[in-house]
Amino acid sequence: MSSPPVKPKRRLSLSSREAIWAYAFLLVPLAFFLFFRLWPALQSFRLSFFSWHVDPEMRNFVGLQYYREMWAEFVARGPIFQALRNMLFYFVLVVFGQVSLGLISALLLNSVTRFRSIFRAIYFAPYVTPAAAVAWVWGWMYSVNFGIFNKLLADWSDWVTGIGLPWLAIDPQPFLTSPTQALVAVSVVVIWQQLGFQVVIFLAGLQGIPKQFHEAAAIDGANGWHRFWKVTFPLLNPVLVFSLIISTIATLQLFDQVVNINFTDQGGPLGSTLTIALYMYQQAFEKFRIGYAAAVTVLLFAIIMLVTLVQLRLTQREVEY
Amino acid sequence: MVGIRRFSPGKLFAYLALAVGSVVMAFPFVWMLLSSFKSLREIFRFSFWPQAWTLANYQEVLLNTQFPRWFMNSLIVAGISTVSVLFFCSLVGYTLTKLRFPGKNFVFLLILSTLMIPTEMLVIPWYVMSTEYGWVNTFWGIAFPGLIPAFGVFLMRQFFQSLPRDLFDAGRVDGVSEFGLYWRVGLPLVGPGLAALAIFNFVGNWNAFLWPLIVAKSPSMRTIPVGVALFSGEAGTAWNLIMASAALAVIPVLIVFFIFQRQIIEGVVLTGVKG
Numbered sequence: 001m002s003s004p005p006v007k008p009k010r011r012l013s014l015s016s017r018e019a020i021w022a023y024a025f026l027l028v029p030l031a032f033f034l035f036f037r038l039w040p041a042l043q044s045f046r047l048s049f050f051s052w053h054v055d056p057e058m059r060n061f062v063g064l065q066y067y068r069e070m071w072a073e074f075v076a077r078g079p080i081f082q083a084l085r086n087m088l089f090y091f092v093l094v095v096f097g098q099v100s101l102g103l104i105s106a107l108l109l110n111s112v113t114r115f116r117s118i119f120r121a122i123y124f125a126p127y128v129t130p131a132a133a134v135a136w137v138w139g140w141m142y143s144v145n146f147g148i149f150n151k152l153l154a155d156w157s158d159w160v161t162g163i164g165l166p167w168l169a170i171d172p173q174p175f176l177t178s179p180t181q182a183l184v185a186v187s188v189v190v191i192w193q194q195l196g197f198q199v200v201i202f203l204a205g206l207q208g209i210p211k212q213f214h215e216a217a218a219i220d221g222a223n224g225w226h227r228f229w230k231v232t233f234p235l236l237n238p239v240l241v242f243s244l245i246i247s248t249i250a251t252l253q254l255f256d257q258v259v260n261i262n263f264t265d266q267g268g269p270l271g272s273t274l275t276i277a278l279y280m281y282q283q284a285f286e287k288f289r290i291g292y293a294a295a296v297t298v299l300l301f302a303i304i305m306l307v308t309l310v311q312l313r314l315t316q317r318e319v320e321y
Numbered sequence: 322m323v324g325i326r327r328f329s330p331g332k333l334f335a336y337l338a339l340a341v342g343s344v345v346m347a348f349p350f351v352w353m354l355l356s357s358f359k360s361l362r363e364i365f366r367f368s369f370w371p372q373a374w375t376l377a378n379y380q381e382v383l384l385n386t387q388f389p390r391w392f393m394n395s396l397i398v399a400g401i402s403t404v405s406v407l408f409f410c411s412l413v414g415y416t417l418t419k420l421r422f423p424g425k426n427f428v429f430l431l432i433l434s435t436l437m438i439p440t441e442m443l444v445i446p447w448y449v450m451s452t453e454y455g456w457v458n459t460f461w462g463i464a465f466p467g468l469i470p471a472f473g474v475f476l477m478r479q480f481f482q483s484l485p486r487d488l489f490d491a492g493r494v495d496g497v498s499e500f501g502l503y504w505r506v507g508l509p510l511v512g513p514g515l516a517a518l519a520i521f522n523f524v525g526n527w528n529a530f531l532w533p534l535i536v537a538k539s540p541s542m543r544t545i546p547v548g549v550a551l552f553s554g555e556a557g558t559a560w561n562l563i564m565a566s567a568a569l570a571v572i573p574v575l576i577v578f579f580i581f582q583r584q585i586i587e588g589v590v591l592t593g594v595k596g
Contacts, residue, residue, distance in 0.1 A: 019422035021499040026428060029413045032469045037435040040446035047445060054452075105342060108335045115336075121582050122343040125350070128578045128585070130528040132546035133570040136553050137353045140560050148352060151367050192346065197589065204590040253439055256530045256546075263554045277441045277531070284445050285535055297442040304439055 041301075044294045052290035066295035080296070082271040083279045086183060087303075090251045090275070093187040094194075098247045099240070101191065102198025107228075109199065110206045120203065124196030131193060135260035138189045142175040142261075149175065176262050179272040186273050189257050194250060198243050205239030206232065245311045252304060253277050276300050350571065356564040364561045378565035382552075388569060390541055391548035398464045398533075398544060399526040405468040406522045407515055413469070414477025414511075415503045419489050436471045440531060448535055458542045463533050467526060473518050479591060480514030481507065517588030520581045527574050545570045 048066055050059040073080045105123060109116055126134065141148045150172040157169035175185045209232065217227050255277040259266050266282070267274030276296065284293030356364060357378055359371040382388050417429055447466060448457075456462030484507065492506045493499075508515070533544045543551065549570045553563040578585060 015421060018420050018499070022416050022420040022422035022425075025412050025416045025420070025503070029409050029469050029474075030428065030431070032409075033432055033435055033471075036447070036466060036468075037438060037443070037471075038431075040443045040450070041435075041438045043446035043449070044442045047449075105339070108339050108342075111335045112332065112339065115339075117582075119339045119343055120586065121579065122346050124582075124586060125575060125578060126346060128524050128528075128574055129571045130530070130546040130549075130574065132528075132530045132550045133567040134349060134353075136549070136563050136567050137349050140356065140564060141349065141352060143560070146365050146367075146560070192349070195346070200586050200589050253441065255441075259530075260550050260553075263550070280441050280445075281531070281535075285448075290445060290449075294445055297439070297445065300439055301437075301442050304437060308437055 044297050044301075047291055047294035048298050050291055052288070062291065066292045069292060070295055070299070079267075079271055079274060079279055083274045083276045086272070086274055087252060087276060089183055090187055090190070090254060091248060093184065094190050094251045095244060095247045097187065097191040098194055098198050099243055102195055102202050102243065103236075103240075105195070105199045106202030106206055107232075109203055120196075120200065123199045126193045127196040129193070131256035132260045134193060135189060135257045136263075138185075138192075139176065139261045139263075142185055144172065144174055144177055147175070149173070177269060179270045182262070182269060182273045186254075186257055186261055189261065190251070190254065193257070194247065198247070201239055201243050201246075202236070205236050209235045241311070241314050245307070248307055249304065252300065252307070255281070276303075350575070353564050353568055353571065356561060357568045359561050361559060361561050378561045379569070381562055382566045382569060386548070386552055386566075387540055387543070388548065388552075388566065391543050391545050392569075394460070394463075394537075394542060395527055395545040397460055399523050401460060401464045402467045402526050403519050403522050405464075406470060406473050407519055409469045410473035410518060411477045411481075411508060411511065411515060412503060413474045414479075414481045415507050417474075417478055418481040419484070419486060419502075419507065420499075432471050432474055440466075444532055444535055447532070451536055457536055458539045462536045463542070463544065464526075466532055467522075467529070470522070470525075473522065476518055476521075476588070476591070477511065477514055480511040484510055513584070513587075516581075517584050517591070520577065520585055521588055523577065524574055524585075 049061060049063060051062050053059050070080055074084070075081075109119055112119075144150060153170050153172055157171075160166065160168040174181060176182045213231050213235070214227055217231050222230065254275040258273050258275050258278050259281075262268055262273065267278050276299070280293050280296045280300070283289045283296060355369070355371060358374045358376070360373065360375055360377065363372060413432070417425060443466065451457050451462050456465070489502050489506060492502050497506065527544075528546060529544070530546045530550070533547045534550070537543045537547055540548075540551075549566045552566055556562050556566075
């Protein structure tokens with residue numbers, strides 16, 4: 001800016017030329033984010049306050065009616081109550097399963113030198129496969145009469161009975177057909193599919209911890225157990241928080257697996273595997289209760305906002321090496 | 322800790338545990354493949370290995386459903402979106418790191434804020450939009466929501482951030498156009514980032530389910546996951562056919578994964594731990 005205008009011909013300064021190019025480059029992307037992200041999000045809020053009609057002119061303002069309906073349904077322990085309760089169960093099972101198994105697997109992987117990348121690839125492979133397709137595979141394995149799990153249980157029971165320990169026998173299980181087991185069965189699928197992601201993140205975190213810390217602790221006489229809890233675990237904190245957030249958001253948005261693992265009774269039996277996303281889908285695209293479904297997505301948005309705020313609070317506590 | 326002992330019981334345990342873990346992780350794929358080679362009769366008679374290997378299930382799925390069409394649809398959608406994603410995400414990533422302009426932080430925050438909006442909240446307005454503009458049952462309709470993903474912008478921003486600004490100032494002095502600075506100076510230096518983004522985006526599109534399920538109404542416009550899901554829903558207990566169709570959906574993406582394994586995993590680490 002301070003340089004004298006050597007060329008009077010050029011009407012724009014270098015910096016405003018650069019700015020104009022920047023805006024030109026951002027024109028299409030910004031239009032995209034405004035038109036396909038922000039505007040639809042606001043539209044969802046709007047739709048949740050209007051009765052639905054294909055013709056926008058015929059949509060009437062109904063105020064908080066859908067939110068009141070949602071509340072009434074929640075109090076009456078209807079589907080929205082089930083979906084929220086299930087969300088909590090999924091959250092506890094999936095997050096606990098993924099983080100603990102992911103951490104254990106990463107520690108094991110970090111302790112071996114050979115075959116590490118092969119093991120890592122095998123753990124990660126389910127993460128890249130279509131959830132809709134693998135849910136069918138698991139549905140087949142969970143099949144009550146012909147599934148491999150009940151076959152294994154039957155073989156096991158025959159074997160223990162054969163060697164005179166019949167009290168070790170286990171009856172065939174109902175899995176997806178039981179309201180008490182179905183959610184756990186679906187959670188296992190989700191954990192299986194996303195575990196590799198957690199392993200990779202944890203492994204990178206473990207490799208980011210400077211070796212001297214472990215060596216110093218070892219010289220001070222700390223055993224493996226102490227080294228883990230006093231050195232590894234605290235230094236892994238940022239990675240742990242990240243992995244918690246990722247698995248939490250993933251459980252809040254569960255859809256593909258739940259729809260496909262029990263295709264004839266989606267979210268069943270008796271709503272025991274129903275999720276918010278599936279409930280939204282059913283309301284909007286099967287029952288065409290667009291306004292109500294929009295209100296459900298606003299609720300989901302609020303929950304995700306809350307989780308994100310908690311995340312920001314947690315990650316602001318920086319860990320210094 | 323230090324590599325004096327080459328072999329220890331602890332290590333043996335680690336290898337054993339990892340081997341068992343790998344078997345558990347891989348088993349659903351193995352069982353899917355084995356079941357897909359069995360006849361319906363064998364499916365209901367327990368045997369681990371198929372007694373008479375048959376390709377009839379694959380024949381049935383490939384010839385009597387629109388599976389080849391769904392495969393093409395998935396490729397077309399993934400192709401369209403990958404071209405767009407590579408171009409626009411890198412362009413935005415470049416602009417946000419290498420150009421000076423007022424409002425840069427605002428633009429960045431705007432894009433960042435869209436990450437908080439769950440897809441579930443967007444699909445209803447997208448569908449309303451699609452019916453109004455006639456996008457239902459079109460490739461554009463399936464592809465448009467994913468043309469510029471915010472995560473891709475962040476990935477490319479990471480890569481461009483590591484390049485020195487002097488490089489671009491030097492180019493400017495040499496008379497390279499502003500677009501040329503991005504296209505001929507910047508892009509060739511972020512090759513690994515583009516590769517990671519392309520693979521991520523391909524896999525993400527290949528697996529996408531919720532939106533294609535909503536917008537691809539006609540059977541001939543379905544993508545692979547939607548096609549497989551609805552076909553399986555109709556197949557009832559013909560698990561041999563369901564497993565063959567699942568295998569046809571899973572295997573291409575597994576092949577892509579094992580070829581580009583390193584880039585994919587490094588990309589996850591980069592966006593995850595450092596992002």
